[in-house]
Amino acid sequence: MYQQRAEALALDQAQVLGVTIVMPCLNETISLPHCIANAQDALRMIEDRFGLAGEIVIADNGSTDGSQALAESLGARVVPVTRRGYGAALIGGCQAAYGDYILMGDCDGSYNFTEGVAMIGKLIEGYDLCMGSRFDGGIAPGAMPWKNRHIGNPALTGILNLFFRSGINDAHCGLRAISRDAFAQLGLSGEGMEFASEMVIKASLKKMRVVQVPATLSVDLRDRAPHLRPWRDGWRHLRYLLMLSPTWVFGVPAMLAMGIAMALLFSAGLHALGILPGTGRFGTSWTIVAGFLFTLGHLSLIMALATHLFGVRQGYRRLRPAIDRLSNILTLEVALVLGSLLMAIAAAAFVGIGIHWSAINYAALENTLPLVLAAVTGVVGAQTVLGGFLLAIIGGHDARFTPAFPGDRLPANDAAKRA
Numbered sequence: 001m002y003q004q005r006a007e008a009l010a011l012d013q014a015q016v017l018g019v020t021i022v023m024p025c026l027n028e029t030i031s032l033p034h035c036i037a038n039a040q041d042a043l044r045m046i047e048d049r050f051g052l053a054g055e056i057v058i059a060d061n062g063s064t065d066g067s068q069a070l071a072e073s074l075g076a077r078v079v080p081v082t083r084r085g086y087g088a089a090l091i092g093g094c095q096a097a098y099g100d101y102i103l104m105g106d107c108d109g110s111y112n113f114t115e116g117v118a119m120i121g122k123l124i125e126g127y128d129l130c131m132g133s134r135f136d137g138g139i140a141p142g143a144m145p146w147k148n149r150h151i152g153n154p155a156l157t158g159i160l161n162l163f164f165r166s167g168i169n170d171a172h173c174g175l176r177a178i179s180r181d182a183f184a185q186l187g188l189s190g191e192g193m194e195f196a197s198e199m200v201i202k203a204s205l206k207k208m209r210v211v212q213v214p215a216t217l218s219v220d221l222r223d224r225a226p227h228l229r230p231w232r233d234g235w236r237h238l239r240y241l242l243m244l245s246p247t248w249v250f251g252v253p254a255m256l257a258m259g260i261a262m263a264l265l266f267s268a269g270l271h272a273l274g275i276l277p278g279t280g281r282f283g284t285s286w287t288i289v290a291g292f293l294f295t296l297g298h299l300s301l302i303m304a305l306a307t308h309l310f311g312v313r314q315g316y317r318r319l320r321p322a323i324d325r326l327s328n329i330l331t332l333e334v335a336l337v338l339g340s341l342l343m344a345i346a347a348a349a350f351v352g353i354g355i356h357w358s359a360i361n362y363a364a365l366e367n368t369l370p371l372v373l374a375a376v377t378g379v380v381g382a383q384t385v386l387g388g389f390l391l392a393i394i395g396g397h398d399a400r401f402t403p404a405f406p407g408d409r410l411p412a413n414d415a416a417k418r419a
Contacts (some may be wrong), residue, residue, distance in 0.1 A: 018052025019043065019120055020099030020180075023107035024081075024089035025058045027065040031221040032058075035107040036074045042103070042113035046120055052099075058107070059093025061085070087188070087195025094183050102183060105175040109221035110143060112175075118213050119177035128182035128208035131168050131200065132175035132215025143217045152234050159238070160197060163245040166204040168212055172196045172237070175215045182208055187315055194240040201244050202316045244311070250304035257297030264290035265373070272369050291372040295379045302387035305330075305401075310394050313403055323402060332399040335388025342381025349374035 021039045025032070036056060043054040056076040060068050061084060068078045081092030094102050101123045105111040115137070119130040139149065157171040174196070185206065190198040203210050242249050268287045311317030323330070353370055357363075365371060391401045 017055055017098040017100075018050070019046050019054035019101045019103060020057055020094075020097035021054065021113060021116070022057045022059055022090060022093035022097060022102055022104045024061060024086055024093065025063055025067050025071070025107050026061045026089070027063045027067060028107050028222070029065050029067050029070055031107055031109040032067060032070055033074060034109050034221060035113070036071065036076050039113045040075065042116055045114055045117045049117060050120065050124060052101070052120070054099060055097075057093045057097055059089040059096075061089040083191060085191035085195075086193050087190040087198070088192075090195060091188055094178075094180075097180060100180050101177060102180055103175075103177045106220075110174070110218050112216055112218070115213075115215050116175060116177055119175075122211050122213065123177055123179050126209060127211045128179055129199070129203045129210045130177045131170065131210065131212045132173040133168075133170040133212050134173050134215055134217045135170050136212070137214030137216040139217045140219055143219045156197070156234065156237050156241070159241055160200065163241055163248055164201050164204040166200050166210065168200055168210065170212070171200045173215055173217075185315075190240065192236050194236045197237050197240055198244075201241070205244075205311070205317045207318065244316075246304045246307035246311070250300045250307065254297040254300035254304060257293040257300065259297075261290040261292075261294035261297060265294070265369075268369050272367055285368070287369050287372045291376045294376050295383070298380050299383055299387075302383060302390070306387070306391055306394055309391065309401055309403075313395065319402060327400070327402040330391075330401040332388045332392040332401075335384050335391070339381045339384030339386075339388065342377050342384065344381075346374050346378030346381060349377065 021042065023035060023039070028035075036058075039056045043056070046052055046054055058067070058071040058076045058078045059081050060071070060078050061081050068080075071078050079093050079096040081089045083092065090104055094104065101120050103113065103116040103119060105113055105116065111132075115132065119132070122130040134144070144153075153170065153172055157169060160166055160171050161168065172193075176199070178199070182203070185208075186199065186202045188195060188198055188202065200210070264286055268290070305323070308317065308320070308323070312319045349370065353365075353374060357365065392399055395401050395403075
């Protein structure tokens with residue numbers, strides 16, 4: 001009976017609450033009283049300005065100092081999150097939120113939750129995600145290490161904007177607000193500090209409406225070192241940026257490698273045909289390097305397509321129009337036919353080269369270009385066949401590589417803005 005009444009009360013709260021303030025917590029008894037009082041001030045301001053009731057959720061990540069009991073005594077709702085990590089705690093807290101709008105921030109006293117009132121206002125206006133900017137709002141002396149302020153944060157935010165065109169100048173600000181529907185759509189999974197980048201990246205990829213407002217950063221109230229580890233967490237952010245950008249990790253290197261290879265092979269071909277005199281500046285030996293670069297670039301191109309389509313099917317990326325227009329030929333059958341044809345051409349070329357080799361009494365070939373071209377053709381054919389199966393498996397064991405449903409298509413005028 002008690003459990004039924006508790007569930008009924010929780011359902012009633014979920015129906016009437018407009019805002020949830022979520023704070024991740026791991027042994028924060030020193031700062032919790034200040035943060036919860038500050039969050040309660042913010043909720044009163046939100047109710048006065050927008051008429052929305054709210055709650056405070058403490059997403060506890062395994063505290064052993066009595067933070068749970070303290071938070072409940074101060075009027076917050078404690079949600080235990082067993083999966084460890086900053087991101088895991090926030091995800092657990094947001095999933096348990098009753099409010100239509102979620103305001104999140106650290107519970108170390110470094111953020112002022114009353115500055116989140118303006119963020120909730122932006123969500124009410126129709127934005128999906130509102131980020132705080134400490135560089136616009138101000139950073140108190142000693143609140144952020146110099147390497148974070150002048151190196152780490154600007155560098156990572158700059159890379160994020162280069163890859164994903166988010167337009168945010170502080171992608172790692174801990175004070176941010178998001179609608180509950182948008183949060184559910186993002187499908188966030190980052191367990192550590194990379195969660196901060198993941199939210200901005202996936203919101204950008206899904207073309208959500210993102211806005212930024214000033215936020216201040218104060219010196220935290222804790223008497224111990226922060227959970228943040230700059231070098232470790234910086235690397236986790238960077239690797240996450242790379243993993244979510246197949247264009248820059250695979251596509252750009254593929255184009256560069258194949259472009260250089262084609263230039264080298266074209267030059268070698270002109271000299272071999274006598275169109276240009278001599279053997280050229282690079283000589284025929286460089287054709288071997290060209291062959292390596294072309295096959296490597298072709299493999300990277302397959303990986304770029306595979307990772308892009310994986311993101312589309314996972315729901316955090318939209319299909320590029322250029323790929324959508326090729327959807328009729330992006331199938332396993334076409335890959336198998338094209339790959340087999342290339343391998344057959346390579347096999348015929350090897351036979352011809354073998355006949356020529358025997359005719360010169362098995363002496364060293366005077367030009368390596370035909371052999372390199374045959375080898376490259378065969379390898380590209382084999383990679384096309386194997387890549388076709390890889391793409392089909394990633395697509396859910398479907399011979400059609402691109403998804404059949406139209407909701408994942410990216411509007412043509414936005415294609416150039418997405419990584």
